[in-house]
Each structure stands twice: as structure tokens, then as C-alpha cells.
Amino acid sequence: MPQGARRTLGQVGLVVVLAAVVAWFLSVAAERHGFFDLEVYHGALTYWVHDGGEIYDYLKPRSKYGFTYPPFAALVMLPMAYLSWHVAILVSVTLSVLASAVVIWWLLDPVAVRAGWTRWFTLAVALCLAAAFEPMRETVNFGQVNMLLLFLVAVDLLWLAPRGSRWLGVGIGLATAIKLTPGIFLVYLLVTGRWRAAATATAVAGGATLLAAALFPDASREYWTQAFWNTDRVGELAFISNQSLQGVVARLDPGHPSTLLWLLLVAGTVLVWARRSRAAVAAGDEPTGFALTGVVMCLVSPVTWVHHLVWLIPALILLVDNAMAAPAGGRRRRGLLAFAAVAYLVLISRLVWHWERGFDGVDGFVFSNFYVWISLALLLALPIRRPAPTPTPDSTASPTADSVAVDPADVPQLGKGERGASTGQRHRIGRLLAVR
Known part of the structure; x- marks a missing residue:
């Protein structure tokens, strides 16, 4: 058997063993939450759409927990009201896994390339390790939306920002309209001087909120005047x-x-x-x-x-x-x-x-x-x-994947002056x- 084939076979075996170990670990260590938060979303949307109630009046039976997200989140989740409970679980888990795989790939693939690791093997090992990570398994077991929000922000900062895209800020704006806490990334754009991107994020978040208010005026009024301020929820x-x-x-x-x-x-x-x-x-x-x-x-x-x-x-x-x-x-x-x-x-x-x-x-x-x-x-x-420091003329070291020679004239804003550099620069x- 060729050496490359033996290596691939060995990597497949390692991934299978690691996946089995993680599965065993989850069976003995992971808490079973029965998709509690997803049940809140599904129940609130069903109560709102099919039973004629107000979404923020709903409380999960035998609990004090109800829908706590802004009205735009209710709009985004609205299709859930037309799904059966088990299909809703399948959709939630699938979207979380796909979003996690993409974000981890964007972050980890450059490491694999520089280190010479097999790329599919690196991603497979990382996903197994992510499955054992308590915040990740809690996100999946609760049916939470965390990885979907992380994905929206990552689209902006890991995909659009390196390309100097004019659409930078859209993902942050949508994530903020769905759940308020990602709004810290809008502040990040301001702190780092990306005024246009911050304006885009603000406009998208504001536009999404106004759209939800126009479609669901009663729910929006209740959220912003009552539910938002009720910390007991x-x-x-x-x-x-x-x-x-x-x-x-x-x-x-x-x-x-x-x-x-x-x-x-x-x-x-x-x-x-x-x-x-x-x-x-x-x-x-x-x-x-x-x-x-x-x-x-x-x-x-x-x-x-x-x-x-x-x-x-x-x-x-x-x-x-x-x-x-x-x-x-x-x-x-x-x-x-x-x-x-x-x-x-x-x-x-x-x-x-x-x-x-x-x-x-x-x-x-x-x-x-x-x-x-x-x-x-x-x-x-x-x-x-x-x-990386610019090599001296007598340097014999060749550039590596992490060290590329750069003409100092091409980087005039490094040092104290970087605060005034434009986004494009x-x-x-x-x-x-x-x-x-």
C-alpha cells in the first residue's frame, strides 16, 4: 500500500477512535437539557401564530421562562411555528453544526496550511474536540442560537473584512437585531475606526428592528416597554x-x-x-x-x-x-x-x-x-x-508562511500613525x- 494511502487510512482510524471516545464522554458527562430553550422558542411561536396569544406573554409550562429575544428574532424564527417538534430539533442541530464547521474552518485552515497538516483531518479532529466542549454541547442540548450568531459576525470579520468589502457590518447588524449582546461588535467597529462599517451595522440593526415593528406592532411595543426591562425572565x-x-x-x-x-x-x-x-x-x-x-x-x-x-x-x-x-x-x-x-x-x-x-x-x-x-x-x-521585521540586506533567511518581506514604503501607517490609517490601508x- 502506498505511503499516502497508509497515512490517510491511519488518519481515518484516528478520527473514528476520537469520535467514539467523544461520544462515550458525552454519554457520561453531558447534561441532558431536552432542548429546553428550543422548546421555549417553539412553544412561544406556536402560541403566537396558532393560538392568537402575544409572544411575550408565553411562559413554558411549569417554568418562569419565556421568549426573551427582540421581535426581529421572532420574525427570523417564524418558520419554526410550522415545524413539528422533532423537525425543529433536527433543523436546530443541523444549523448549529454547519455554522460551527464553517467558523472553525475559517480560523483553523490557515494553521493547517502553515503547519503542513492534512486539512480534512485537522477539521475532523477540531469538530470532535468542539463536540466535547461544554459551551458547545450546552448550546446544542439547549437548542440555543449562539453558533448562528457567531457565524453571522464571523462572516463580517473573517470573510468580508479581509477583502475590504463594502458590505462589512451587515452580519453584525443582523446578529444585533436578533440578540442584543452581539452589539459589542458594532462598538468594536467604532473603536477600530471603521466608521462606514459601523454605520452599515447600525443601519441594518435599526432597519431590521423597524421592519419587525411594522409587521408586529403589538409584540414590539410589549418587548421594548415591558419584556426588555423584566430581568426576572x-x-x-x-x-x-x-x-x-x-x-x-x-x-x-x-x-x-x-x-x-x-x-x-x-x-x-x-x-x-x-x-x-x-x-x-x-x-x-x-x-x-x-x-x-x-x-x-x-x-x-x-x-x-x-x-x-x-x-x-x-x-x-x-x-x-x-x-x-x-x-x-x-x-x-x-x-x-x-x-x-x-x-x-x-x-x-x-x-x-x-x-x-x-x-x-x-x-x-x-x-x-x-x-x-x-x-x-x-x-x-x-x-x-x-x-515580521524586514530582513536586512545580508540576511540569508528565506521568508516563511508567517514572515513575508515588505517594503517599508508600503506600510507608512505602522506605529503611532496607524490610528489614522483608512480601512483600505x-x-x-x-x-x-x-x-x-
Whole structure:
């Protein structure tokens, strides 16, 4: 048998074994949520469309949970009212898997190319690992929309932004109209000086919201005047699944969480994020800006359930990316791979849930908030891919996939002046430097 065929056969065998191990792990470790959130969506839409009720009046039987998304989300999900329950499950799982595969491919394929890994094998291994990732399995088991929103934002920042597309901002606008938290990416466009893209995102989000208001005036009125302000519909802030800064503060004093402390923590976190995201875009490293913004969204949102932490996936992949770009066997590569491995293993372990019934004491503070500490570490330590130094005339080193010689005259805005660079210049610089 030719060597290439033996290699392919071995890779297929490894993927099959890994998939079997992950399937076993899910059977013993994954919580069964019975597509709880999907049942809320399906029930609310059915009640609205077929029973003549108001969508925001619906509560899932024997619970206090109802439809919490803006009216445009109800418009997007409207076809669900005409699907049977089992077909709705099939559609939800299929869309989440496809969206996950595309986003992971966009982030991981450049790593595979540079490292010389077989591309299909890399994606297959990554998808198996993603299936074991607690936020991902929670997203699927709840029937949540997280990966679809992540996909919409990724279309903008991983597909359109590197091409300098005039449509940059459409995906962010749609995601924000469906669920408000991705609106942080609109702020990201402003912070990094993409005024036209920010205007596009604002116009799309506003237009989608107005469209829903025109089609469903009663539902829109109820949402924006009542349901939006009713925080009881979301859940307890101190609940262990709330792995945001607000969750940390609430668990310090569940009865009287300090709003001032939370605001101070949010302000400091946003300042760090703004500085680092600007630096990433100035260096032409859009994927890192995208990843940092996903991380900060999880930190500053008042409620970040564990399933929302799928927004950490880009940062974890980029840790591996930066590790593989570092010299083989070096301390940097080992450190980044260890960081990625520890973060991943903790985020498949359900560690925080061991403190669900009590989070007092030092151990309770440390371990009940452990996913928050991982998010903060990613925000502070995720590397920004810097432009490679221009080789000296007597240099004999040949350029690598991560190091491309660039005429300094072609990159006039690097350094202090990068803040004034136009969008087109930043994208051109990124392509010249072959950052990705």
C-alpha cells in the first residue's frame, strides 16, 4: 500500500477512535437539557401564530421562562411555528453544526496550511474536540442560537473584512437585531475606526428592528416597554452558570450585589479590550480583534450562561495558531499550547458546577468563577500577531508562511500613525504582511 494511502487510512482510524471516545464522554458527562430553550422558542411561536396569544406573554409550562429575544428574532424564527417538534430539533442541530464547521474552518485552515497538516483531518479532529466542549454541547442540548450568531459576525470579520468589502457590518447588524449582546461588535467597529462599517451595522440593526415593528406592532411595543426591562425572565444573576463579571459580583453577595463594583470591573475590562483590539487591527490581525471582542462580550454582559462561552472558541483556536507559528520546541510554543490545553480541559470538565449549591469561602470564590478567570486570561494574554521585521540586506533567511518581506514604503501607517490609517490601508497592510 502506498505511503499516502497508509497515512490517510491511519488518519481515518484516528478520527473514528476520537469520535467514539467523544461520544462515550458525552454519554457520561453531558447534561441532558431536552432542548429546553428550543422548546421555549417553539412553544412561544406556536402560541403566537396558532393560538392568537402575544409572544411575550408565553411562559413554558411549569417554568418562569419565556421568549426573551427582540421581535426581529421572532420574525427570523417564524418558520419554526410550522415545524413539528422533532423537525425543529433536527433543523436546530443541523444549523448549529454547519455554522460551527464553517467558523472553525475559517480560523483553523490557515494553521493547517502553515503547519503542513492534512486539512480534512485537522477539521475532523477540531469538530470532535468542539463536540466535547461544554459551551458547545450546552448550546446544542439547549437548542440555543449562539453558533448562528457567531457565524453571522464571523462572516463580517473573517470573510468580508479581509477583502475590504463594502458590505462589512451587515452580519453584525443582523446578529444585533436578533440578540442584543452581539452589539459589542458594532462598538468594536467604532473603536477600530471603521466608521462606514459601523454605520452599515447600525443601519441594518435599526432597519431590521423597524421592519419587525411594522409587521408586529403589538409584540414590539410589549418587548421594548415591558419584556426588555423584566430581568426576572432571564434568571438569577448569582446562578453558577452565569460566568460573567456580574456573576462574580453577584456570588459575593447574592442578596445585594454591588452595582458600583460591577461597573468598575466592566470599565477596566473594556479599556483593556479597546486598547488590545485597536492594536490587533492596526497590526492587520482581524481574527484576534474578533476573538478578543467575543471574550469581552462574555465578560461584560450582565448574564453569560455557560453555553454563551462558545464565543471563546476563536480565542482558543488562535492560541494554537500562535503556538504553531512560534519556533518548534521553544518556550513560547510550549507555553501557548499548555495555556490552550488547560483552558480547553477546564471548559469540558463542568468544574464550576461542583460549587453550584454553595460558593462561600476562598475555594468557592476561585472555583465557582473559574470560567471567568479563563476569559480574563484570554483577554489579557491572547497574542497579537505582529508584522515580521524586514530582513536586512545580508540576511540569508528565506521568508516563511508567517514572515513575508515588505517594503517599508508600503506600510507608512505602522506605529503611532496607524490610528489614522483608512480601512483600505489597514486591509492592504494585513494582506502585504500575510498575517493570516
